[in-house]
Amino acid sequence: MIVKMDHIFKSYDKIPAVNGISLHIEKGERVVILGPSGCGKTTLLRMIAGFVSPDKGTIEIDGLVVAKNGRSLVEPENRKIGMVFQDLALWPHKSVHGNLEFGLRAKKIPKNERNKRIDEMLVKTQMIPFKNNFPGELSGGQQQRIALARALIMEPKILLMDEPLSNLDIDLNLLLRKEVLELQEELGITMLYVTHDRDEAFSLATRVVVMQHGNIQKIGNADEVTKFLSELPVNKKT
Amino acid sequence: MARKITLWVAILLLLLIGLAPVISMFAKSLFVAGELSLGNYETLFQSEREWILLSNSFLLAGSVTFITLLLGVPLGTLFSKTDLPFKKIFIILFVIPLIIPSYILATAWFYFLGRSGIVAQILGANVGIFTSRFLFGFSGVLFVMVSTLLPIVIILVMTYLRMVNPKLEEAAKLSATWPVVLREISIPIIIPGICLAGLIVFILTLGEIGVPSSLRFDVFPVESFIQFSAFYNFNAATAAAIPLGVITLIILIIERLFLRKKVFQFRVTKDPMIIIPLGEKKPLFFAAVATLAFIIAIIPLCVLLIKSLSISAYHEALTRSIDSIFRSLLYAAIGATCLTVLGFFLGYLLERKAFRFTYAVDSIAILLFALPGTVIGIGLISLWNTRATNMIYASVAIIIFGYIAQYTALGERIMAATFSQIPRSMEEAAQIVGVGWFRRLFGILIPLAKRGIASIWLVGFIFCLRDLGITMMVYPPAHDTLPVRIFTLMANSPEEVIAALCMILILITLLPLSALSLIIKNKRQKI
Ligand SMILES: Nc1ncnc2c1ncn2[C@@H]1O[C@H](COP(=O)(O)OP(=O)(O)OP(=O)(O)O)[C@@H](O)[C@H]1O
Ligand SMILES: [Mg+2]
Numbered sequence: 001m002i003v004k005m006d007h008i009f010k011s012y013d014k015i016p017a018v019n020g021i022s023l024h025i026e027k028g029e030r031v032v033i034l035g036p037s038g039c040g041k042t043t044l045l046r047m048i049a050g051f052v053s054p055d056k057g058t059i060e061i062d063g064l065v066v067a068k069n070g071r072s073l074v075e076p077e078n079r080k081i082g083m084v085f086q087d088l089a090l091w092p093h094k095s096v097h098g099n100l101e102f103g104l105r106a107k108k109i110p111k112n113e114r115n116k117r118i119d120e121m122l123v124k125t126q127m128i129p130f131k132n133n134f135p136g137e138l139s140g141g142q143q144q145r146i147a148l149a150r151a152l153i154m155e156p157k158i159l160l161m162d163e164p165l166s167n168l169d170i171d172l173n174l175l176l177r178k179e180v181l182e183l184q185e186e187l188g189i190t191m192l193y194v195t196h197d198r199d200e201a202f203s204l205a206t207r208v209v210v211m212q213h214g215n216i217q218k219i220g221n222a223d224e225v226t227k228f229l230s231e232l233p234v235n236k237k238t
Numbered sequence: 239m240a241r242k243i244t245l246w247v248a249i250l251l252l253l254l255i256g257l258a259p260v261i262s263m264f265a266k267s268l269f270v271a272g273e274l275s276l277g278n279y280e281t282l283f284q285s286e287r288e289w290i291l292l293s294n295s296f297l298l299a300g301s302v303t304f305i306t307l308l309l310g311v312p313l314g315t316l317f318s319k320t321d322l323p324f325k326k327i328f329i330i331l332f333v334i335p336l337i338i339p340s341y342i343l344a345t346a347w348f349y350f351l352g353r354s355g356i357v358a359q360i361l362g363a364n365v366g367i368f369t370s371r372f373l374f375g376f377s378g379v380l381f382v383m384v385s386t387l388l389p390i391v392i393i394l395v396m397t398y399l400r401m402v403n404p405k406l407e408e409a410a411k412l413s414a415t416w417p418v419v420l421r422e423i424s425i426p427i428i429i430p431g432i433c434l435a436g437l438i439v440f441i442l443t444l445g446e447i448g449v450p451s452s453l454r455f456d457v458f459p460v461e462s463f464i465q466f467s468a469f470y471n472f473n474a475a476t477a478a479a480i481p482l483g484v485i486t487l488i489i490l491i492i493e494r495l496f497l498r499k500k501v502f503q504f505r506v507t508k509d510p511m512i513i514i515p516l517g518e519k520k521p522l523f524f525a526a527v528a529t530l531a532f533i534i535a536i537i538p539l540c541v542l543l544i545k546s547l548s549i550s551a552y553h554e555a556l557t558r559s560i561d562s563i564f565r566s567l568l569y570a571a572i573g574a575t576c577l578t579v580l581g582f583f584l585g586y587l588l589e590r591k592a593f594r595f596t597y598a599v600d601s602i603a604i605l606l607f608a609l610p611g612t613v614i615g616i617g618l619i620s621l622w623n624t625r626a627t628n629m630i631y632a633s634v635a636i637i638i639f640g641y642i643a644q645y646t647a648l649g650e651r652i653m654a655a656t657f658s659q660i661p662r663s664m665e666e667a668a669q670i671v672g673v674g675w676f677r678r679l680f681g682i683l684i685p686l687a688k689r690g691i692a693s694i695w696l697v698g699f700i701f702c703l704r705d706l707g708i709t710m711m712v713y714p715p716a717h718d719t720l721p722v723r724i725f726t727l728m729a730n731s732p733e734e735v736i737a738a739l740c741m742i743l744i745l746i747t748l749l750p751l752s753a754l755s756l757i758i759k760n761k762r763q764k765i
């Protein structure tokens with residue numbers, strides 16, 4: 001079990017954003033959280049990452065309790081988590097190499113190993129020619145690959161992705177979905193992916209979690225969730 | 239058409255009141271006895287003294303910049319990004335030295351550390367000799383200038399840090415501790431802001447005369463003031479003012495060429511900024527910041543308060559200067575009003591890019607803001623001191639012109655920021671249905687911008703009120719303002735009277751400042 005969340009609550013100004021969620025994620029899974037805007041998806045990810053502490057409930061990552069009873073026990077940098085943000089958050093003042101190197105250096109990994117890992121990762125993401133470019137000089141798709149590479153190079157226990165492809169046009173979206181899948185399978189990494197797009201959810205997930213108003217409505221594989229959604233009293237767009 | 243004319247009038251006013259004096263001064267300095275000659279400059283640079291003064295000026299400006307950045311960057315970071323307790327009170331304390339005339343700060347320190355100051359009275363005359371040696375000269379000027387200009391760095395660092403996309407820091411926090419994130423991500427991203435702060439501090443120190451002359455450290459701008467006021471040698475004064483103008487110009491050009499390009503794309507995000515918990519180190523940081531605030535703000539304020547603590551001192555202070563107190567308030571109010579009107583239109587021009595040469599107008603305003611007050615003062619005298627224009631030269635108008643010349647950039651930039659919040663479409667919607675410029679102006683723009691307008695007025699008021707550099711150069715007889723009166727009384731008045739005068743000046747400056755902080759607070763709540 002990589003991630004174990006039990007009875008997680010989080011409110012902002014007394015309004016619940018996440019309202020009693022329990023979710024367990026196994027090693028190597030690709031779990032996609034699907035839900036409408038404002039249902040608490042980002043809040044959930046940020047609690048796993050450690051930027052927000054839950055008001056109630058327990059979060060365990062790789063056997064280590066990281067948050068319990070409204071307190072965050074482990075700082076984000078010690079949770080072994082990778083994250084790709086919706087707006088990517090590439091550091092504008094660092095080159096591609098610098099963006100990938102930062103985390104490794106913070107973890108005191110020696111220079112020659114750092115360079116080896118950076119080169120490997122850039123080969124995997126086909127970004128070697130852009131090693132010395134700055135993020136501002138890259139196209140949207142290339143920036144996306146660097147954001148992914150920056151998260152993966154730390155060999156995280158789990159990769160969190162918060163609508164990473166929602167700013168792209170549909171062709172690039174499809175292409176990068178494929179690349180994400182390939183990389184995930186090659187590295188065997190565990191992935192928790194957030195989206196409000198059903199198509200994206202079904203094409204990526206081994207398991208889909210449907211969220212609404214801070215609650216989990218349904219967990220299942222693509223077929224089960226499709227069925228669930230079509231049987232909703234009012235078949236609203238999620 | 240009406241709009242065009244209004245904007246043109248604003249531009250012409252800036253050129254006439256601000257730029258023309260500086261150009262006229264430069265032109266006149268090139269003539270000796272009616273003939274084109276570099277004579278004035280030759281005499282200036284032949285004397286070794288001028289070179290020493292110039293190098294003193296650079297040494298001082300460089301050291302002040304270095305130390306304010308060294309202190310201001312960590313302080314700004316602590317105030318904007320951490321859960322340090324009592325942040326707001328600390329910020330106010332650090333800002334106070336900026337809004338009161340800097341030589342008053344120097345005076346307060348003199349009363350504290352001088353040969354027969356408070357410290358000497360408590361710890362003995364020997365200590366007094368030692369502290370007064372520290373105060374008079376380079377170290378004392380450095381210390382007072384740092385405490386005056388530190389808030390500029392603190393405020394700019396805070397503003398820029400607030401604009402950094404918090405996701406950039408979160409992404410780094412996934413693998414690094416907060417100190418590393420700040421050192422490698424947040425601070426490097428705001429380097430343009432830090433450079434800007436350093437530049438402003440450097441330029442302001444370079445032009446400062448109040449503190450160096452009261453603490454007797456010879457710097458270049460004092461020279462042109464002395465040439466003018468002590469020897470009535472106008473040519474020499476002008477020649478001494480020009481190098482400062484040229485240096486300022488060079489620094490600004492460097493800024494335009496290099497710093498501008500380095501500006502990173504800031505995102506104005508709605509994501510809340512992460513507040514870093516200081517944890518166990520909180521008491522340590524608190525103690526350090528409190529100590530600094532105590533030294534920089536509380537000691538000088540208390541010194542003035544204690545020194546002046548008698549009714550007779552205030553009575554004496556008021557009888558000696560009640561006229562200049564009222565004049566100060568009146569002139570600052572007139573100045574602030576002019577700055578508001580001019581700033582309104584120039585800010586509109588800058589934000590809406592109404593003319594092609596908008597940026598040239600902005601550059602002129604910024605140059606004038608950066609020029610030392612003495613330089614502008616000499617320029618004004620050189621342009622207006624003729625028989626035909628004596629009406630202006632011998633009246634309050636010359637002081638107001640000085641305020642406009644020096645501080646228009648403030649109003650322009652504040653208004654430009656305000657207009658950037660008002661969608662162009664609001665004005666266009668009225669234009670389409672045929673509402674004329676003046677109707678639009680009074681019906682739409684002014685009501686929508688009223689907070690910005692109130693802010694410029696108050697900022698303008700504070701700056702005019704504390705002005706010493708220009709006023710001291712240009713004030714006609716019987717037109718002196720309170721800062722000038724204090725400066726001239728200083729030599730031969732009892733210390734408690736001077737202290738009382740300083741307290742009065744501080745109090746009347748604090749009034750608009752508190753009004754300003756109320757406006758800013760309301761604005762935050764509205765958003
Ligand atoms: N820092 C915050 N302060 C106050 N309220 C917040 C904060 N963050 C989130 N919320 C509220 O919590 C609820 C859930 O927000 P969250 O960002 O998790 O939704 P989301 O599912 O990610 O939505 P989207 O698809 O739009 O990104 C929303 O109602 C939001 O307004
Ligand atoms: Mg979200």
